[in-house]
Amino acid sequence: MHSRVPRAMLQVFEPIVSIGYGSPEVQAACEQLGLTADRMGYYAMRSAPLGPVSAEVVAALFYHHTVDMIAPSIPLAWRIASPETVIAARFEAVDRAYRRLLPQQIQSAEVAEAAELVREALTGCSTAGRTLFAAHASVPSPAEPHVALWHGLNQIREYRGDGHVIASIAARLPPHQAAPMLIACTGEEKAGRSWRWTDDLWNEAVASLQERGWLTDDGRPTAEGLAARARIEDETDALSLEPWEQLGTERAHRLWTILRDLTQALIDQNAIRRLRTPIELGWPAQWPS
Numbered sequence: 001m002h003s004r005v006p007r008a009m010l011q012v013f014e015p016i017v018s019i020g021y022g023s024p025e026v027q028a029a030c031e032q033l034g035l036t037a038d039r040m041g042y043y044a045m046r047s048a049p050l051g052p053v054s055a056e057v058v059a060a061l062f063y064h065h066t067v068d069m070i071a072p073s074i075p076l077a078w079r080i081a082s083p084e085t086v087i088a089a090r091f092e093a094v095d096r097a098y099r100r101l102l103p104q105q106i107q108s109a110e111v112a113e114a115a116e117l118v119r120e121a122l123t124g125c126s127t128a129g130r131t132l133f134a135a136h137a138s139v140p141s142p143a144e145p146h147v148a149l150w151h152g153l154n155q156i157r158e159y160r161g162d163g164h165v166i167a168s169i170a171a172r173l174p175p176h177q178a179a180p181m182l183i184a185c186t187g188e189e190k191a192g193r194s195w196r197w198t199d200d201l202w203n204e205a206v207a208s209l210q211e212r213g214w215l216t217d218d219g220r221p222t223a224e225g226l227a228a229r230a231r232i233e234d235e236t237d238a239l240s241l242e243p244w245e246q247l248g249t250e251r252a253h254r255l256w257t258i259l260r261d262l263t264q265a266l267i268d269q270n271a272i273r274r275l276r277t278p279i280e281l282g283w284p285a286q287w288p289s
Helices: 005-022 024-033 040-050 055-062 077-081 083-101 109-122 129-138 145-170 175-186 190-196 198-211 221-238 244-267
Strands: none
Touching: 005 024, 005 040, 005 145, 005 221, 005 244, 024 040, 024 083, 040 055, 040 077, 040 083, 040 129, 077 145, 083 145, 109 145, 109 244, 129 145, 145 221, 145 244, 175 198, 175 221
């Protein structure tokens, strides 16, 4: 199987999964639950399958979020709504979002086929060393095919994310350096993530990357920094092959095609404000050859 298949799949499933984070329906669900503090809904919904865990546990698994960033939301969120309540509310919100955005597509045979392909792909994924993936995989799949598809893709997203943490640790890229390095390499404005960082923490992280030789004095990635990040992303891809190897190239390509068309439908109605993946893959999507 081509080594770039995991990256090609990310390109088409990340926008679909993102609806479960930023859609108006999900935001409304957070408000109805009372998860209204800054980023509380994000932290609670993503970590709910772990149970009522502490900020320290969430920071350890999310990796580039510090305890100080998370502590205003977790564990307070669990006193407002139980993890089980949060999980159920998120599924209901995803259902409503897709009924609004893709009312015809969710009734199609293709969506049911994609849900089944994702279910099969997940059987090739080991939970060993992948705590966030294991937690989300322990949540029973919803009955509706379109919500089951979202849940399965979200699991694969967490599977890749856990692998990325493994690759980052192996590259000795600590949490406080990970986000500044990502932003420098993708050209994303720091202001887009300013809620995470005090100026002192940000400047300290940038300085440490400059000392390492990965960023220039004006904050741009050096050749060494770009090469290091490329190695991390390549290793992340290698650690994310299992679900697609489970399907084989032909069925993986079939799933990619269905997801590409669903993402295109979301793009056509401006349902995605900015088509972005962590490695800045463009559009239209391309299958590796």
